[in-house]
Amino acid sequence: MSEPAGRVPGVPQPATDVGFAQRVKALACTAPLHDLDSRKTQVQTADFSVYQMSELALNAIDLVTLAMDFDAGAPPEKVITDLAVFAGRQAPDRSDAEHVRVARWILENLLNVGSLDRGFRAVYGMTTGDGSYSRYEFDFKLLEEVPAADGSIFLRATNEAVNVLVGALELDIESAQIAADLRLETLIRRGRLSDAQAAAQAARYRTIQYGEKLRQRLEATERDVRTVDWLTEMPEFIAEAVEHIAARYKAENAILVNITEVRDTADTAPRKLQAAQLVEVVRDCLRRHEQLQAALQGAGRRFRAQQDRQTFAPGSAVAALDLHAQLLVPVLTLAVTDADEALNAYFARSTGVNVPPAVRLLDLFTALVTPPPERELLGGELDEPEIDEVPDEPPFPxxxxxxxxxxxxxxxxxxxxxxxxxxxxxxxxxxxxxxxxxxxxxxxxxxxxxxxxxxxxxxxxxxxxxxxxxxxxxxxxxxxxxxxxxxxxxxxxxxxxxxxxxxxxxx
Structure with missing residues (x-):
């Protein structure tokens, strides 16, 4: 049988593999952490070469993730203070002021301070079944600054940041949580508490991701109820989430009983300490389940309130004003003094801090409140620019x-x-x-x-x-x-x- 056109004889041609794209994107999420270690020697105002920046960055993400609740996040100064403690353990001979500077430098880089959208971008490629190679752009963030109700700023870890902690990307939360619980229960039964502690922490991260998914959908509903499917998708999601909580309560209470027994019967101090730490992790998971359950119970009420607010809100009265025929043409026929008075009266009422409904403001408002479209799974395809190679001429001989x-x-x-x-x-x-x-x-x-x-x-x-x-x-x-x-x-x-x-x- 002859080879199809475009194939190289004897060389297998890979098909488009979504799993491969997910692995590449998972690798891209870790790139900002490795970049910290490569740039630490470029800091001119201090010597940061003794610090392991990628490890401190992981600690920073961990601090923000564990401090997140359903409606709140981590205070930036608290994160810097706690992160400076980790920096002090790496360089105990350095001053406390330098440890704080290192912590602040890491946090600013994880937020990507100085960029236009505070985000990171990775370019990756995939080979399709016909042998062609396409490039895609993957935009992501690790930490975000979110305004609080009192006007302050707190930090939240994104889904990509949590996946960096657990070493996965775009996994099904429910199936991953079940697997983590089974693994945790098996490790505890076998007495491997060190591995069980890592599994318990991974299970807690999955719980946080589940709450983040619900919070994002509720926030989208507050912006525009039409962007979320409350007829089919959200009722199914809430039902699955309630079932998830019931199963987790049962599993984690059983795990808590086993851990407590190990803690109380441990014959060595290190083993008793590990069991006690596991108890705290599982109790934190149960606390987060209670928060998630309360949010699920109020989700329907919040949807109906937002639906009423957005449906029965008074419409904007748009003035049907023709700037050319009703303002510009008449003003051109006036003397300069009279035209100046008319123009001052118009601009005083159409500009300023509180702008009344004016010409075509409805279009601007619609564009501002329309949520961004969902990102493609593989990211946007990147076009190859055609660039002419022009040799650089030195400015001086x-x-x-x-x-x-x-x-x-x-x-x-x-x-x-x-x-x-x-x-x-x-x-x-x-x-x-x-x-x-x-x-x-x-x-x-x-x-x-x-x-x-x-x-x-x-x-x-x-x-x-x-x-x-x-x-x-x-x-x-x-x-x-x-x-x-x-x-x-x-x-x-x-x-x-x-x-x-x-x-x-x-x-």
């Missing part, structure tokens, strides 16, 4: 850099003025003065901390003593360019380091 190194090869006791450097540079190369200015301006903004951290004996500096630069091409200050020696100060003297150059040069 290569020989200018060699000349610059020779020109700035200064002794510690021989500082020079910028004006003198520019004058000498013009005799060497016509493009060299511009490169000298760029380099000297960079020296003026240079920090001393990197040189101290790398134990450099000297550092270039550029100092402004108030002298004006007299140059035909460039203006500004006539900086003093010097090489300063870094000299450690003895412990008995003032703390820090001293920099020395020749006499008469202000530093």
């Amino acid at each position: 290569a020989e200018c850099y060699d000349l610059l190194d020779d020109l700035l090869d200064l002794d510690v006791d021989a500082p020079r003025r910028l004006s003198g450097l520019l004058e000498e540079a013009r005799t060497l190369h016509p493009d060299l003065p511009g490169l000298v200015v760029v380099r000297v301006v960079a020296l003026a903004a240079q920090e001393i901390n990197p040189a101290l951290r790398h134990k450099q004996p000297t550092v270039f500096i550029a100092v402004d003593d108030g002298t004006t630069l007299d140059d035909p091409e460039f203006g500004g200050a006539d900086l003093i360019v010097a090489r300063a020696a870094i000299e450690p100060v003895p412990a008995g003297d003032h703390a820090g380091v001293a920099m020395s150059v020749s006499e008469g040069v202000p530093v």
Whole structure:
């Protein structure tokens, strides 16, 4: 039998595998944690190389997840304080202030502070059955900042973050919870309490995910009841959740009896401590089941209240105003004084903090309250851009850099003025003065901390003593360019380091 068109003889062609995509996405969720370890040496204001950042990031996600309730989250400062304790265990010789800085740095990176949407993006590809290769974008978040009722901010862990803790992605919560309970019960029966504690913690994470799924659907209902199927999907979901709680109560109470017996009959202190910790974990699971049950019981009431509010809310009265015919054309026929009065009256009433219903505001309101569409399972397909390869031209000729190194090869006791450097540079190369200015301006903004951290004996500096630069091409200050020696100060003297150059040069 001949090979189908597009196939390579003897080479199997994989079909589109959703399981493979889930494994790739699970790997992508851990990338921000590994990235912390790769970037910790790039922090210029401190030396974070002694910390295991990925481990601390896992601790941060764990702290936020366990502090989450159905309607609340984790206070950021409390998370930073608790995370600083873990950082202190990794580097006990460092100061408490540095431990707090490390904790705050990790939390800001997990929130992806500085990005536009506070999210992460991963690009992955899959080979389809016809042998083609398609790329997709996977957008996700690990921690989110959510406003509280009192105006403060608390943190919540996303479903992707919880999956990082349990090592899975997009698994069925119900089946995973049943498997975790069976495994936990078996481990306890066999007396393997260390493994049982890990299984109990994984079961608790699954319980948290179940509550998060219900909370997200209720929040979507409060925004717009039409986005959630309350005719078929939600009644089935609530029925399954109630059945889930009943089964978990039965299983976890039986597990709690077994653990309590192990705790009370343990003959060693470590074993008794492990059993006691297991008791606390299972009791926390039961407490979360009570919260979930209360939320399920009130779900129908919240839906009916939101339905009444959104159905019988007074409609917006949209003014049928034609800006062109009723405002612009008449104003153009008026004198400037009269037109200014009319325009001021219109804009005073159509703009401001409290904007009344105006032209086409209904369209803007509809666009704002419409929830975003559900994400595709594989993510959006990424189009390959067609980019022409254009060789980068260096801003300065290569020989200018060699000349610059020779020109700035200064002794510690021989500082020079910028004006003198520019004058000498013009005799060497016509493009060299511009490169000298760029380099000297960079020296003026240079920090001393990197040189101290790398134990450099000297550092270039550029100092402004108030002298004006007299140059035909460039203006500004006539900086003093010097090489300063870094000299450690003895412990008995003032703390820090001293920099020395020749006499008469202000530093």
